[in-house]
Amino acid sequence: MRSESEQLPSASLVELAVSRLSREILGGGADPGERLVEEQLTRRFGISRAPLREAMRLLAQQGLVEHVPRRGVRVATLSDVDIQELYAVRDVLERHAVTTTPPDADLSGVAAAMKAMQESDARGDRFDMATAHRELHVAVVALAGNRQLVAVYESVLVKIQLYMALNLRREAEVAPAHDGVHRHERLFEAVARRDPPAVLAALDEHGARSYIQ
Template structure:
């Protein structure tokens, strides 16, 4: 009996997960732009679900910074001001520079997490899967910061990435459209090469060069 009651809950949860996955893929994969309105009636028809799981999915996506609820206007893809985007990128860069200096202040750090994220990015770029590219890109930066071994630093850095993940994905999308899908991979390969070299100043220089691709409204 204990397994019967949760069935409906699991089915409902799976619909929420489905909606979250579909919307995340559309938003981060380039199907929607910042500020674009999301109409519930259209989404329920396209996904074949009721409003209850859709609204729960939208609530979760709002927590992730991908959508926002606008009073009397419904839900739209999240948007930030140009100043907010610039400032968040600046904070990200400061945290990553600190993480690099900390990581190389003692024994040589284990780069396996960074390597794995880059391999995932490269494979996703070959497939042309923009959502997976964006996810691997985020994991690459998180892995670099994780080298410092500071949980609070990683949590703070992660919260910043959460706010600008849509804009990072948009950067990668525009770069791929202009220069090909491998361009972003090559920039991150340069960062990994510098990490392997073990000179924190070279790593920071590579990150700064890598960061030159900034969001253009």
């Protein structure tokens, strides 16, 4: 049996590969369906196949990659119907959370996520922007104080996080500068006013915009 100290380097390499691939995929460096060639990745990252394969397994659990029989690994894909259905489920869960949020809910998590989104937008960091975007939505849902609701909601976001990131990226290419973060600022302002109808209206505006083709 390996000692803990012997396992750390391998674990560190797995974490490195997961971090770099996540940043590439969610940051716009790879599109859905793009093949991930093992030989190229081991050479780029300077690691062996074992930690890379473990990283791929973890990324598959996160919904970012998928294993295709006899064809290797590729960036995950969803059908148009899958995307529409998952976004619809997301919207239902958000609406339920908003309508059941107590008036004295702690807004610190939402405020922190909004600040992170503003800062990543200012830096032009697409990966951090996508991460803060997801965290903001989770924080809004978490205001309801229902842990099971949050768990279900996060499971939906895992499946569509790549497409949420892709939507933000394409929005940045065609919409006015900083339009995405401004929409979320309006959402945050409605949450801060503790105005459920305004929050729902902001979410409706949010959901109506899709740049995924």
